[in-house]
Amino acid sequence: MDYICNPINMEYKYQFIDQKGKLSLSREAADPSIILFKEKYYLFPSMTKGFLVSHNLTEWEFHPLKNVPVYDYAPDVRVIGDYIYFSASKWDANCSFYRSTDPINKGFEEIPGTFPFWDPNLFVDDDGKIYFYWGCSDVTPIYGVELNPQDMTPMTEPVELIFSNIHKYGFERRGEDHKALNSEGESTAPYIEGPWMDKYKGKYYLQYAFPGTEFNIYGDGVYISDSPLGPFKLAKNNPFSYKPGGFIPGAGHGSTLKDKKGNWWHLATMRISVNHPFERRLGIWPAGFDKEGELFCNQRYGDWPMKVENLMEPWKKPDWMLLSYNKPCRASSYVEGREPKFATDENVQTWWRAAGNKSGQWIEIDLLDCLDVRAIQINFADEIDEPKLPEGKSLIGDMPRYIDEKKYYTRWILEASIDGEEYFVIEDKSKAETDLAHDFIVREEGLKARYIKCTIMEVPYNQNPCISGLRIFGLGKGPLPAKSDIITTEFISDLDLLVKWKDVKATGYNVLWGYAQDKLYHSYMVFGKNKLTIGALIKDQAIFVRVDAFNEVWITEGDVIKVK
Numbered sequence: 001m002d003y004i005c006n007p008i009n010m011e012y013k014y015q016f017i018d019q020k021g022k023l024s025l026s027r028e029a030a031d032p033s034i035i036l037f038k039e040k041y042y043l044f045p046s047m048t049k050g051f052l053v054s055h056n057l058t059e060w061e062f063h064p065l066k067n068v069p070v071y072d073y074a075p076d077v078r079v080i081g082d083y084i085y086f087s088a089s090k091w092d093a094n095c096s097f098y099r100s101t102d103p104i105n106k107g108f109e110e111i112p113g114t115f116p117f118w119d120p121n122l123f124v125d126d127d128g129k130i131y132f133y134w135g136c137s138d139v140t141p142i143y144g145v146e147l148n149p150q151d152m153t154p155m156t157e158p159v160e161l162i163f164s165n166i167h168k169y170g171f172e173r174r175g176e177d178h179k180a181l182n183s184e185g186e187s188t189a190p191y192i193e194g195p196w197m198d199k200y201k202g203k204y205y206l207q208y209a210f211p212g213t214e215f216n217i218y219g220d221g222v223y224i225s226d227s228p229l230g231p232f233k234l235a236k237n238n239p240f241s242y243k244p245g246g247f248i249p250g251a252g253h254g255s256t257l258k259d260k261k262g263n264w265w266h267l268a269t270m271r272i273s274v275n276h277p278f279e280r281r282l283g284i285w286p287a288g289f290d291k292e293g294e295l296f297c298n299q300r301y302g303d304w305p306m307k308v309e310n311l312m313e314p315w316k317k318p319d320w321m322l323l324s325y326n327k328p329c330r331a332s333s334y335v336e337g338r339e340p341k342f343a344t345d346e347n348v349q350t351w352w353r354a355a356g357n358k359s360g361q362w363i364e365i366d367l368l369d370c371l372d373v374r375a376i377q378i379n380f381a382d383e384i385d386e387p388k389l390p391e392g393k394s395l396i397g398d399m400p401r402y403i404d405e406k407k408y409y410t411r412w413i414l415e416a417s418i419d420g421e422e423y424f425v426i427e428d429k430s431k432a433e434t435d436l437a438h439d440f441i442v443r444e445e446g447l448k449a450r451y452i453k454c455t456i457m458e459v460p461y462n463q464n465p466c467i468s469g470l471r472i473f474g475l476g477k478g479p480l481p482a483k484s485d486i487i488t489t490e491f492i493s494d495l496d497l498l499v500k501w502k503d504v505k506a507t508g509y510n511v512l513w514g515y516a517q518d519k520l521y522h523s524y525m526v527f528g529k530n531k532l533t534i535g536a537l538i539k540d541q542a543i544f545v546r547v548d549a550f551n552e553v554w555i556t557e558g559d560v561i562k563v564k
Contacts, residue, residue: 002058002444005377005473006303007248007270007281009440010060013048014382014408014460016389017276018400025387025461026275027437030213031074031119031194031253032267032282036260037084042103043267044075044086045282049403051103057259057284057308064405066107068098071397074194074253078122080130080149089118089136092398097152114153119253122147123197123228131228133161133206136193142208144229159229162208164192170495171219171239171536174211178496178535194220194253197228200289204228207240207295209253213269214277216244217536218252220268222295234538237294237514237521241266241285242536245525247303247379247469248272248281248348256287256295263312264288266297274349275382281438286314290519300510300523305375305442305473320374321552322346323367324452324472325507325527331363335464338383343470346508346527351381351468354456361465364453365472370418371552372446372475376426378454379469380410380437384461408435408460416449423453430457446474476552481506483556484530484549489563494539497563499547503530506549506556513545517560520546 012027029045036042043052043060049070052060068075072088072095079085083099086108095117098108117134124130130149135142142162146155166173166187173187174180180188190211198205204225212218220241223232243251254268266287272279286306287297301318329340331352338353340363354361367373389395395402411432415423427441452472456465482504490498499511508527512520513534526532537543547558 002307002309003305003375003440003442004058004284004308005305005375005440006283006285007438008060008284009436009438010052010282011062011435012281012437014404015047016387016395016402016404017278018395019276023387023389024276025384026279026382028276028278028280029282030269030278030280032269033075033077033255034257034265034267035077035079035084036257037079039260041257041259042077042084044077046073046075047403049405053104057265063104067110068108070403071401074119074136076120076122078124080122080124085122087120087122089120090398091116091118095120111152119193119195121195121197125199125228129228131197133195133197135162135195135208136191138164138189138191142192142195142206146229156229161206161230161232162192162195162223164190164210166190168539169221169234169238170538171217171221171242172210173495173535174215176215176217177244177533178217196255198256200295201293202226203293205235205295206232207254207256210239213250213252213280214271214273216249216271217242218250218269218271219243220252220254220266224293235294236541237296237519238538239536240295240521241268241297241299242522243270243283243299243302247346247471248283250280251283251285251297251299251302261310264314272348286312288314294519296521300512301525305440317555320473321476321550321554322471322507323371323373323474323476323552324365324470327368328366329363332361338466343467346469348379348468351383351466353383353466354464357462357464359457360455362453362455363467363470364451365470367450367452367472369477370448370450371477373416373449373452373472374443374446374474376414376441376452376473377469377471378412378414378439378441379467379471380459381466381468382463383466384463387461409433409458410435410437410439410460411456411458413455413457414441415453415455416447417451417453418448420451435460478551478553480554481549481551481556484509484547484558486545486547486558486561489545489561492533495535495537497534497537497543497545498531499534499545500531501547501558504549507551510548510550511545512548513543515541515543517544517562520544520560
């Protein structure tokens, strides 16, 4: 399959966590490090007790991790010579490095550590010198140091590289849409974390995450330097990875990769944060460097299907449109407050929950017309009222938890109908040997259907089935949306811009902005409203804004206006 749809379609491991004396259970994968090693892509996320391997960036195979600290956060991997080097986070003990020539079959050997760190990142320069970056704090900065390649010990004193500046950089402020305030009514200090270094045309691009993983505005910024240890200057295009809207938001603490064909990609952490603040997923987006050397990432339709091609056009528009938003639903049963309508509201934090857990519970969407369906994403949520640790297991680690290694299955049958009476099977996974919480089915040639029905046969822990998004993509009917003109723009502060636009009754809107008319690299997808406060501004930087309207047929671009 050549298509992907975020969040990445992979097995996300369950973990039990002590949350202020109460046991929570949810899936997590975050802080992804991705590398190309011996013609395969290796993906290492936090809290999976393993890693994933792919030949094509679309299909992933899980492998358990051996001989490394799997309960330490933010695993970092880099290729140095014939080895993959691995490290992870711990403040209260020296952190070792590990290396392997074949992590699938041989595991890792340890290189004893000499100092503690959190959120590590190795970087190998063109001359073979090795540099190391780390940092995760609302007080201390991102640090850098040169390492001895023989024993991975520091050769220099740590250099302070990146500090937060919430008075100049609006995107670093905490909270939903950057609105968290302390008791004095001031913005609270952000976490500056998750460094990742890339080199492009002689320049060093030090990326970092801000300001808190549990918020919709979790993203990645970037500084540029002529030297691996600085001094660094904030790039003009910031934040370069930022996805605050859409079905599932968040695009922070990631890694950037040049693939086999020369295309650039950025992987990062996406937010659910319902069962636990660290209930998270992974996303991948086209990225690149423009002619002025600005690092960018395209997240305009960042949780819609996209085709992985040999030569990617990073700003290519979607092949298919969203057909399922707010369409009528019915189900075999539901719990009050978890009605079927929540499976089509484009919000990963709400879901339909069946009233029972007996096999055969179902949910059905009525697309209101017979449409050309090309792809379906089934997003399963978790709601387990009183989770219990497996017998004989206990919580471990600095943040007490247990990652469940037991094999679970998510099994279902997906059907379609033109008239609501005769149904045909699109996909039968009633005997699947996988647990895919965000499964993605593509029918590139298309199929005609008005009704899409998912019948659930089995989900982990025998819980009541929950679906946060039964998302249908394809080709709709009717006219294009009208152009949505911007009505007013108003600065609420030096860092916040209120934008209002004409409501043309479109499915939704994409608000785009950037520091130049031809560099609208930032986006925020919204549904059901015609105003938005952009809180990710850089003080005194010029800003250009455009609002695009989209429906089930296509996208109508608005006019670009310069705000200042």
